[in-house]
Amino acid sequence: MASALARPLITVYSEKNEKTGTSLHLPVVFKAPIRPDVVSFVHHQMSKNRRQPYAVNKDAGHQTSAESWGTGRAVARIPRVRGGGTHRSGQGAFGNMCRGGRMFAPTKTWRRWHRRINVNQRRFALVSSIAASGVPALVMSKGHMVHDIPELPLVVSDKVQSFNKTKQAVIFLRRIKAWTDVQKVYRSRRLRAGKGKMRNRRRVQRRGPLIIYGEDQGLKLAFRNIPGVDVCSVKKLSLLKLAPGGHVGRFIIWTESAFRALDAIYGTWSSPSSEKKDYNLPTPKMTNTDLSRLLKAEEIRKVLRTPHKRPVRAVRKQNPLRNVRAMLKLNPYAAVLKRKAILTIQKKHLDKQEFLAKKTGVPLQKTKQQVRYEQLIQKRKEAIQKSKAAKPKTAKKAKKAPAAK
Amino acid sequence: MQNNDDIVWSIINKSFCSFKVNTKTQKFCRHEYNLTGLCGRYSCPLANSQYATIREEKGIIYLYMRTAERTAFPNKSWEKVKLSRNFEKALQQINENLLYWPNYLKQKCKQRMLKITQYLIRMRKLTLRRQKKLVPLQRKIERRENRREEKALIAARIDTAIEKQLVERLKKGVYGDIYNFPQVAFTKALASEEVQEESDDEREEEYNEGGREEEEEMEEETRAALEDATEYVEAESDDEDMESDEEHEFTDEGPEESEVEDIEDMARPSTSKGKKSKVSVEYELEEALPEKTKVKNRV
Numbered sequence: 001m002a003s004a005l006a007r008p009l010i011t012v013y014s015e016k017n018e019k020t021g022t023s024l025h026l027p028v029v030f031k032a033p034i035r036p037d038v039v040s041f042v043h044h045q046m047s048k049n050r051r052q053p054y055a056v057n058k059d060a061g062h063q064t065s066a067e068s069w070g071t072g073r074a075v076a077r078i079p080r081v082r083g084g085g086t087h088r089s090g091q092g093a094f095g096n097m098c099r100g101g102r103m104f105a106p107t108k109t110w111r112r113w114h115r116r117i118n119v120n121q122r123r124f125a126l127v128s129s130i131a132a133s134g135v136p137a138l139v140m141s142k143g144h145m146v147h148d149i150p151e152l153p154l155v156v157s158d159k160v161q162s163f164n165k166t167k168q169a170v171i172f173l174r175r176i177k178a179w180t181d182v183q184k185v186y187r188s189r190r191l192r193a194g195k196g197k198m199r200n201r202r203r204v205q206r207r208g209p210l211i212i213y214g215e216d217q218g219l220k221l222a223f224r225n226i227p228g229v230d231v232c233s234v235k236k237l238s239l240l241k242l243a244p245g246g247h248v249g250r251f252i253i254w255t256e257s258a259f260r261a262l263d264a265i266y267g268t269w270s271s272p273s274s275e276k277k278d279y280n281l282p283t284p285k286m287t288n289t290d291l292s293r294l295l296k297a298e299e300i301r302k303v304l305r306t307p308h309k310r311p312v313r314a315v316r317k318q319n320p321l322r323n324v325r326a327m328l329k330l331n332p333y334a335a336v337l338k339r340k341a342i343l344t345i346q347k348k349h350l351d352k353q354e355f356l357a358k359k360t361g362v363p364l365q366k367t368k369q370q371v372r373y374e375q376l377i378q379k380r381k382e383a384i385q386k387s388k389a390a391k392p393k394t395a396k397k398a399k400k401a402p403a404a405k
Numbered sequence: 406m407q408n409n410d411d412i413v414w415s416i417i418n419k420s421f422c423s424f425k426v427n428t429k430t431q432k433f434c435r436h437e438y439n440l441t442g443l444c445g446r447y448s449c450p451l452a453n454s455q456y457a458t459i460r461e462e463k464g465i466i467y468l469y470m471r472t473a474e475r476t477a478f479p480n481k482s483w484e485k486v487k488l489s490r491n492f493e494k495a496l497q498q499i500n501e502n503l504l505y506w507p508n509y510l511k512q513k514c515k516q517r518m519l520k521i522t523q524y525l526i527r528m529r530k531l532t533l534r535r536q537k538k539l540v541p542l543q544r545k546i547e548r549r550e551n552r553r554e555e556k557a558l559i560a561a562r563i564d565t566a567i568e569k570q571l572v573e574r575l576k577k578g579v580y581g582d583i584y585n586f587p588q589v590a591f592t593k594a595l596a597s598e599e600v601q602e603e604s605d606d607e608r609e610e611e612y613n614e615g616g617r618e619e620e621e622e623m624e625e626e627t628r629a630a631l632e633d634a635t636e637y638v639e640a641e642s643d644d645e646d647m648e649s650d651e652e653h654e655f656t657d658e659g660p661e662e663s664e665v666e667d668i669e670d671m672a673r674p675s676t677s678k679g680k681k682s683k684v685s686v687e688y689e690l691e692e693a694l695p696e697k698t699k700v701k702n703r704v
Contacts, residue, residue, distance in 0.1 A: 008477070034412055034416070036416050036419075036420055040420075132416075135409055135412075135413060136476055136477065136479055136482075137409065137413040137417075137451035137452065137454075137476070138413060138416060138417075138451075140423075140451055141413075141416075141417050141421070141422040141423055141424065141451050142421070142423060143423035146479055147479050147480065148479065148480045149479055149480060150478060150479075150480055150481075151477060151478050151479075152477055152478075152479060177480065247420060247421050248416065288408060289408045289409075289411055289412055290408045290410065290411060291411050292410075292411065
């Protein structure tokens with residue numbers, strides 16, 4: 001599989017949709033990170049820069065010499081118009097709630113209409129949108145009808161630049177199958193909803209293909225009358241044209257000279273841009289963005305610990321002072337102690353009984369266990385003595401014969 | 406190139422996709438090559454460079470496949486394989502074409518093919534049965550046409566046309582000697598009829614039989630003669646009344662009016678046949694003004 005940064009070859013198509021011999025390397029701009037958030041933000045800001053100020057008249061609502069009547073007249077204390085002899089006299093004035101009064105917070109022309117955007121951000125957004133225009137999925141999802149074009153990014157020979165008749169332009173678009181996109185523009189022509197209709201924004205239509213040229217030899221004149229088609233020079237790319245609406249993925253038709261110029265304008269990662277001062281393409285956060293494949297890759301899996309397949313369930317706490325097994329888990333020696341305690345009790349009991357038996361002269365009836373216990377003790381004593389005798393005389397620290405009690 | 410899939414999906418999912426249709430509970434995908442019709446990470450044709458679908462064109466089912474290498478060439482990206490009409494064979498074809506492809510795609514392709522074959526079968530069955538074509542009516546047009554029909558009917562004035570026709574036939578002699586009219590009255594009536602036509606009078610009354618027309622033709626002269634003898638016939642008269650009238654008539658007979666009487670007798674029975682219609686009989690003045698009665702079409 002090709003690496004992420006491999007640069008495929010793009011064939012240049014003639015204006016008749018035949019493959020010319022030339023093929024160009026994909027400019028590195030198309031590998032730049034696609035950041036729809038940056039594009040959206042920058043577009044939002046940029047679109048504010050074409051606004052014209054609007055405001056209300058500064059005197060509006062104040063061209064009266066109204067004064068409040070004060071209290072005691074059984075009317076509201078709003079300033080009222082002086083004088084008499086007309087309807088207007090005595091009416092409220094000045095307030096935003098009054099009829100004929102000024103509005104709340106009258107709009108001013110010195111509102112901050114325009115926004116500045118950092119140069120690098122602007123360039124980032126631009127580069128992102130160019131990269132996105134090279135992804136067929138994004139262009140299609142934006143709504144362009146590109147299912148019949150020969151290749152994306154679409155590069156056409158420079159002959160297109162010398163078109164000066166619209167007829168030629170239309171024939172060209174038909175030949176490379178970009179006409180369906182223009183037809184979509186035709187079909188989308190409608191009246192705007194809302195008051196924009198009476199504010200010189202009556203008609204709305206979709207955007208069609210964007211033609212980017214290296215040198216204008218009449219191309220602008222040929223394409224300008226086709227609805228939806230925009231035309232742009234490589235040297236003056238605008239985000240508002242590359243990502244209309246703030247969404248990436250416009251359908252772009254490049255001319256050969258424009259395509260060649262891209263590497264010089266935006267640079268490659270290894271060499272900075274020659275046209276822009278101190279500019280190099282933004283480096284992506286991930287070189288390989290195929291997350292699903294990464295997670296299945298051997299190199300990554302090897303470094304991870306084994307997954308916990310069995311779930312650890314919460315165990316109920318047992319009180320060791322009441323529950324013997326819980327105690328044993330914590331302190332295994334407790335078994336020994338307990339056993340010892342039990343046995344000593346038993347022994348004491350036995351001794352007592354024997355003593356009583358001796359005293360009263362009644363022969364004691366011993367239980368089986370007691371009998372066996374006595375026998376066991378006996379055996380042990382003998383075994384100890386035997387081993388002591390068998391052992392040569394060693395240091396005192398030597399352990400006594402293991403008398404397992 | 407496959408690197409793009411995840412990026413594309415994150416963009417399509419979060420922001421805008423022109424094929425996505427959102428409902429309250431589900432996301433649909435309007436893309437023609439979508440396998441399931443729903444918008445999802447692994448069913449989106451845009452977000453998966455390796456994709457396969459089943460589509461049906463004119464009753465023939467095809468398997469479409471696309472690989473990552475061909476995504477850059479949109480017009481060549483889809484490879485089309487015609488599937489056999491035998492379902493089992495088609496399944497095998499899918500299996501061999503999509504060998505080593507992700508299971509999800511294989512499964513969905515087979516399911517889709519099953520669905521398509523089922524609906525094709527159903528379509529074929531339906532065409533064999535009676536095809537009901539549903540034609541929507543447009544209320545406005547229907548109403549308009551109905552009203553125009555009514556108007557046209559009125560404008561045609563069918564009954565007058567029938568009248569004329571029948572009178573003509575009578576004149577011609579088609580009816581032969583069925584009707585027995587006294588000669589004098591008959592000729593008078595004919596003459597008066599001609600006068601009538603010239604003067605362009607309009608008299609509209611309703612009569613079911615030709616006899617009634619005769620009465621009309623009798624016109625002023627004869628009517629005047631009748632007036633002495635006539636009783637006033639009321640419009641909504643019952644049979645009993647009619648009979649009484651008849652009897653009454655009988656007594657008032659004069660020699661002159663015997664013939665007239667005949668006619669009247671003839672005429673009467675027709676009325677006595679229990680018409681409950683709004684027939685208003687004109688009574689003549691010197692210069693008879695045409696009385697227009699409301700004509701109801703009782704055809």
